Amino acid sequence: MEFFFQLALNGVVVGSIYALVALGFVIIYKSSGVLNFAQGEFLLLGGYVFWALVENHAPWPYAAALTILFSIVLGLALERLILRPMIGEPIISVIMVTLGLSSVLRAIVLGIWGTDTRPYPELFSSQPIMVGPVPISQGYLFSMVISAALLLAFTLFFRYSRVGIAMRATAFSQEVAQSMGISVRSIFAISWSIAAVVSALGGILLGALRGGVDGSLSVLGLKALPVVILGGLDSIAGAIVGGLVIGILENLSGGYLDPLMGGGVKEVAPFVVLVLILMVKPYGLFGKIKIERV
Amino acid sequence: MLRLKNIEVIYDDVILVLKGLSLEVPSGRIVALLGPNGAGKSTTLKAISGLLATEEGEVTDGAIEFDGQRIEKLRAEQIVRLGIFQVMEGRRVFEDLTVDDNITMGGYIRSDRAGLRRDRDLCFDYFPQLKNLRGKLAGYLSGGEQQMLAISRALMARPRCILLDEPSLGLSPKLVQEIFGIIRKINEQEKTTILLVEQNANQALAIAHFAYLMEGGRVVLEGETDKVKANEDVKEFYLGGTGGKRDYKAVKSYRRRKRWLS
Numbered sequence: 001m002e003f004f005f006q007l008a009l010n011g012v013v014v015g016s017i018y019a020l021v022a023l024g025f026v027i028i029y030k031s032s033g034v035l036n037f038a039q040g041e042f043l044l045l046g047g048y049v050f051w052a053l054v055e056n057h058a059p060w061p062y063a064a065a066l067t068i069l070f071s072i073v074l075g076l077a078l079e080r081l082i083l084r085p086m087i088g089e090p091i092i093s094v095i096m097v098t099l100g101l102s103s104v105l106r107a108i109v110l111g112i113w114g115t116d117t118r119p120y121p122e123l124f125s126s127q128p129i130m131v132g133p134v135p136i137s138q139g140y141l142f143s144m145v146i147s148a149a150l151l152l153a154f155t156l157f158f159r160y161s162r163v164g165i166a167m168r169a170t171a172f173s174q175e176v177a178q179s180m181g182i183s184v185r186s187i188f189a190i191s192w193s194i195a196a197v198v199s200a201l202g203g204i205l206l207g208a209l210r211g212g213v214d215g216s217l218s219v220l221g222l223k224a225l226p227v228v229i230l231g232g233l234d235s236i237a238g239a240i241v242g243g244l245v246i247g248i249l250e251n252l253s254g255g256y257l258d259p260l261m262g263g264g265v266k267e268v269a270p271f272v273v274l275v276l277i278l279m280v281k282p283y284g285l286f287g288k289i290k291i292e293r294v
Numbered sequence: 295m296l297r298l299k300n301i302e303v304i305y306d307d308v309i310l311v312l313k314g315l316s317l318e319v320p321s322g323r324i325v326a327l328l329g330p331n332g333a334g335k336s337t338t339l340k341a342i343s344g345l346l347a348t349e350e351g352e353v354t355d356g357a358i359e360f361d362g363q364r365i366e367k368l369r370a371e372q373i374v375r376l377g378i379f380q381v382m383e384g385r386r387v388f389e390d391l392t393v394d395d396n397i398t399m400g401g402y403i404r405s406d407r408a409g410l411r412r413d414r415d416l417c418f419d420y421f422p423q424l425k426n427l428r429g430k431l432a433g434y435l436s437g438g439e440q441q442m443l444a445i446s447r448a449l450m451a452r453p454r455c456i457l458l459d460e461p462s463l464g465l466s467p468k469l470v471q472e473i474f475g476i477i478r479k480i481n482e483q484e485k486t487t488i489l490l491v492e493q494n495a496n497q498a499l500a501i502a503h504f505a506y507l508m509e510g511g512r513v514v515l516e517g518e519t520d521k522v523k524a525n526e527d528v529k530e531f532y533l534g535g536t537g538g539k540r541d542y543k544a545v546k547s548y549r550r551r552k553r554w555l556s
């Protein structure tokens with residue numbers, strides 16, 4: 001039973017980070033209809049920038065704040081330089097551009113930092129905290145609290161803030177949003193910045209959990225894809241639930257099935273569940289079904 | 295005062311829709327813009343509000359002035375901030391937002407909290423039935439309620455001029471009458487200038503001070519409402535006739551007139 005709790009807990013921790021990254025994905029999809037395949041590289045970039053700052057003796061809270069700032073600028077710059085010129089082009093072209101962007105960003109990261117793992121310093125003491133009978137590492141607890149706080153903050157932001165509502169309005173119709181005086185350009189810029197920020201934070205948290213960053217971080221970033229497909233591409237609640245489900249499934253199947261089947265189940269299990277769920281709910285668990293009045 | 299001088303609008307670089315259209319909307323008035331399907335009424339409103347850009351349309355000639363300022367090259371969000379608000383054809387509420395959030399979006403350009411709260415109450419004064427629907431998704435509202443919501447959004451922006459595109463579309467005659475009564479009330483009480491596009495000429499002429507009739511991208515007739523109402527051609531083709539049969543001669547004279555005017 002303790003083994004089960006331990007696995008489930010790992011799942012929740014990793015899953016909440018997936019949820020964070022998926023949130024970035026959903027925000028861009030919601031406001032502009034674009035699937036951003038460079039999401040994994042945002043994560044990678046965030047993880048490395050944080051490492052580089054810490055390596056240069058920045059205390060980690062400052063390093064985190066600077067990484068956030070960097071991500072905001074990155075999001076704004078990408079929107080301005082790459083996406084704005086694409087306004088009016090077919091969505092599929094924009095999606096191809098994000099694919100290209102992902103290769104370019106990865107090449108830049110590899111060019112600067114190479115392929116070796118860059119270890120993170122110990123941010124937390126290794127003394128675990130007992131939650132009931134289960135020992136949890138402080139890093140896990142911290143990253144879970146941070147992701148949960150961010151997810152809550154963004155949920156509230158979208159639900160109640162003027163800009164958050166405007167982002168949903170823009171997602172519904174850019175034309176109507178413009179007729180209200182909403183600047184669609186600014187909305188896109190904001191959503192790209194938010195996506196870059198949450199991904200970078202996800203990168204830092206994953207780096208902290210795994211003890212360092214390397215190129216495989218962007219693969220973890222791509223986990224956002226099954227997460228959002230599972231949750232529904234346009235649902236924030238879906239990103240959260242999808243992230244947790246995938247995180248937990250991965251860890252449980254890894255813990256129980258991998259030893260039996262000789263490994264690999266961990267990677268495949270989420271996709272099996274994904275396919276099963278999509279067969280029943282083609283728009284994902286929380287995907288929007290167009291309102292049709294009868 | 296809103297003034298269009300000889301404007302030409304082209305869609306997709308080739309489709310010429312407005313061919314030298316001129317009209318004036320004096321401050322504080324209700325001006326009706328009438329005409330058959332495809333005349334270019336919605337295009338005219340979108341040219342003013344800057345929404346043409348989202349449809350690959352462009353004002354290629356002429357000028358649009360609002361209180362002396364040229365606006366035909368501005369972006370939609372800049373024009374809203376200058377005080378012109380378009381209520382689009384077909385209501386276009388944000389279906390997956392609540393009624394309250396839709397109203398909030400109407401006031402997006404403002405930040406005076408007290409004023410916004412007052413104006414939200416004002417919306418519910420004009421449209422009491424929206425009050426009980428505040429938490430409901432706008433997509434589930436009836437057509438009439440959606441139209442009320444669309445007009446409420448406009449009120450929230452406190453514009454000096456509202457462009458209303460076919461507010462009667464798809465509504466029962468009784469509801470049309472109610473909505474038009476409120477449009478008149480808004481004009482009188484809030485001193486809002488209104489440019490009203492309609493197919494329902496009867497209703498529009500009942501509240502407008504001045505009217506333009508357009509066809510094929512041009513104005514073919516204009517005048518004080520009484521004069522327009524008295525015009526035989528308008529009676530015949532837009533006000534459901536004078537009781538007489540549509541005889542061939544009338545059609546011919548109308549055609550002739552059209553040619554002459556255009």
Ligand SMILES: Nc1ncnc2c1ncn2[C@@H]1O[C@H](COP(=O)(O)OP(=O)(O)OP(=O)(O)O)[C@@H](O)[C@H]1O
Nearest residue numbers: 305306309311330331332333334335336337338349
């Ligand atoms: N986005 C567009 N691209 C190309 N042509 C367009 C576009 N929008 C409108 N048109 C054309 O311009 C003409 C005028 O259209 P518009 O919508 O302004 O007419 P309208 O007077 O509002 O008609 P209705 O009463 O049916 O709403 C039509 O012939 C229409 O086909």
Ligand SMILES: [Mg+2]
Nearest residue numbers: 335336337383
């Ligand atoms: Mg129209």
